[in-house]
Amino acid sequence: MNIEELTIESLIKGYKDKQFSVTEIIKLHLERIKYHDKDLNSFITVTEKEALEEAVKKDKMLSNGNTDHPLFGIPIGVKDLFVTKDIKTTAASNVLKDFTPVYDATTVKRLKEAGAIILGKLNCDAWAHGSSGENSDFGPTKNPWHTDYTPGGSSSGSAASVAASFTLASTGSDTGGSIRLPASFTSTVGLKPTYGLVSRYGIIAMASSLDSIGHITKTVYDNAIILNVTAGTDGMDATVVPNKKTDYLKNIIKDIKGLRIGIPKEYIDKGLDADVKIIFKEAVKVFSRRGAQVEEVSLPHTEYAVACYYIIQPSEVSSNLARYDGIRYGNDRTFFGDEAKRRIMLGTFTLSSGYYDAFYKKAMQVRTLIKKDFEKVFENFDVLVAPVSPTLPWKLGDKVNDPLKMYLSDILTVSANLSGHPALSVPAGFSQDKNLPIGIQIIGPHFSEHIIYNVAYAFEQETLYYKQKPNLI
Amino acid sequence: MKINIKKIAKLANLTLNSEEEVKFEKQLTDIVNYIDKLNEVNTTAVEPTAQVTGLVNVSREDNSAISSLNQEDALKNTKSKHNGLFKVKAILEEK
Numbered sequence: 001m002n003i004e005e006l007t008i009e010s011l012i013k014g015y016k017d018k019q020f021s022v023t024e025i026i027k028l029h030l031e032r033i034k035y036h037d038k039d040l041n042s043f044i045t046v047t048e049k050e051a052l053e054e055a056v057k058k059d060k061m062l063s064n065g066n067t068d069h070p071l072f073g074i075p076i077g078v079k080d081l082f083v084t085k086d087i088k089t090t091a092a093s094n095v096l097k098d099f100t101p102v103y104d105a106t107t108v109k110r111l112k113e114a115g116a117i118i119l120g121k122l123n124c125d126a127w128a129h130g131s132s133g134e135n136s137d138f139g140p141t142k143n144p145w146h147t148d149y150t151p152g153g154s155s156s157g158s159a160a161s162v163a164a165s166f167t168l169a170s171t172g173s174d175t176g177g178s179i180r181l182p183a184s185f186t187s188t189v190g191l192k193p194t195y196g197l198v199s200r201y202g203i204i205a206m207a208s209s210l211d212s213i214g215h216i217t218k219t220v221y222d223n224a225i226i227l228n229v230t231a232g233t234d235g236m237d238a239t240v241v242p243n244k245k246t247d248y249l250k251n252i253i254k255d256i257k258g259l260r261i262g263i264p265k266e267y268i269d270k271g272l273d274a275d276v277k278i279i280f281k282e283a284v285k286v287f288s289r290r291g292a293q294v295e296e297v298s299l300p301h302t303e304y305a306v307a308c309y310y311i312i313q314p315s316e317v318s319s320n321l322a323r324y325d326g327i328r329y330g331n332d333r334t335f336f337g338d339e340a341k342r343r344i345m346l347g348t349f350t351l352s353s354g355y356y357d358a359f360y361k362k363a364m365q366v367r368t369l370i371k372k373d374f375e376k377v378f379e380n381f382d383v384l385v386a387p388v389s390p391t392l393p394w395k396l397g398d399k400v401n402d403p404l405k406m407y408l409s410d411i412l413t414v415s416a417n418l419s420g421h422p423a424l425s426v427p428a429g430f431s432q433d434k435n436l437p438i439g440i441q442i443i444g445p446h447f448s449e450h451i452i453y454n455v456a457y458a459f460e461q462e463t464l465y466y467k468q469k470p471n472l473i
Numbered sequence: 474m475k476i477n478i479k480k481i482a483k484l485a486n487l488t489l490n491s492e493e494e495v496k497f498e499k500q501l502t503d504i505v506n507y508i509d510k511l512n513e514v515n516t517t518a519v520e521p522t523a524q525v526t527g528l529v530n531v532s533r534e535d536n537s538a539i540s541s542l543n544q545e546d547a548l549k550n551t552k553s554k555h556n557g558l559f560k561v562k563a564i565l566e567e568k
Contacts, residue, residue, distance in 0.1 A: 102546040196526040209524045238531040239524065307508040318485060325486070327561055329550035333487055341487055346501055348485040349476060350508075362511050364521030369514065371522060404503050420525030446525075 004469045008222040022058040022073035029075045042157040046120035069115030077170035080121040083202045092136040093126040094335040105202025106234045114229045122157030131409045135339040144470040149393045152182030159186040177413025180425035184388035184439025187427040190216045195420035201236035207316035210417045220456045224248035244447045257291030262381035266302035279429040279438045299373040309414040311363035318347030371419040384443040427465035
């Protein structure tokens, strides 16, 4: 059994067929982390003791034939933005470096109840502020495909851990692209669900109207298995829309003949790296080969999305981070890193008297126009397909001294956060020169994740990129 | 656009040294000049969007039996407590 080839799907079957025990599998993954993660820095905390204890419990259940849980014995990682009861949770910031939550986030609770075993807490940009993992107070995570390069952010550790086969799934959050970008940079599958599908309860808030709670896996099928567990109301998050959850596996294998796919021209027109453009054009051909109808569409307000996002998000950040005063928990505000300070101040400025109308209110109006762009296109198309990043993964250090340059990496992802639309990043190939991963994203109408998975599955089974794995040193 | 970094830092409850004031003022000015491009967009009669779900007035029963943090848990992560309370700096002076 090759640990790299394991998926949630194959592991569940392996347990049922008694091919191995849960303890064997958990030990295997923990050893791999012990051996390789010093080169990648994807974990902030590894919960070896707790994971092995849980594995023993699961093996008892296994011997009693009690394995019905959908994630029975599956090793997972949790982004350190999600509170985990009695397990240190830092948000990758020195403000919370000694913080131990007293409850579990809903997502964590549901994954545990479904049988998953948490191997540890994953590194990310502090407070989820970043696109590269370089804003972590615990050191940057490296890209398993090429350790001089970023794995993308802010869910840097989540993507790296799945790509490196340390976990079979890792949770993440996507406020401006923070799941899709790292997934596309590591050749993994990353979902940003519809805003309002998955509860945000227990996830350290970044921008409350933009935060979307998702996850990264090796395959599309695995990704849908996880969403079946995390989606739906929980009585703790007033922004989760009732009765929208569905069975994400039901029609995943259907063919996509006649499906109408739109390619937003503003995402292709300017500024795509040559490699990204080539890969994207090849990817689009795959959908046509599978019988889908592919046509160009327009999202006219695309060029304003970054400006709109970098007003609304910091404004909400400045409010959400006001609670960190070191009184009830954590260290005081002198422990904030530079990026956090930048975003808090930017948001304070855009919300301040005399500037609120020109910035925040204006941005909220542009947000309406961006949302309407999508709604108009979805009147005639089932999904949209677009690149995730205009560039290849960049070298660690390349953008750290230029915050605005870093913000512009989000240009193709932020619109879906502003409008609330779901989007899935899937592997689409590798660059010619250095074999760096490139992904594409499939964007759908609100609550259409089951359609997105169907399209993604067809693409994945045609291209089989998930079979390629990085060489860990 | 000129950003009054001292005023903003005070409003944001952040302490900056003079080096940081210079650095952040420049970086924030660059960013604000970029986001200013939103002024190119015609937003006459456009309703602002605060959140995208369309949900309004979501509430639950006013039931105090629903679990909340007990006192011990609430105090668990503070660095300064006394007699089951958070201890903070004095805000009132003795006359």
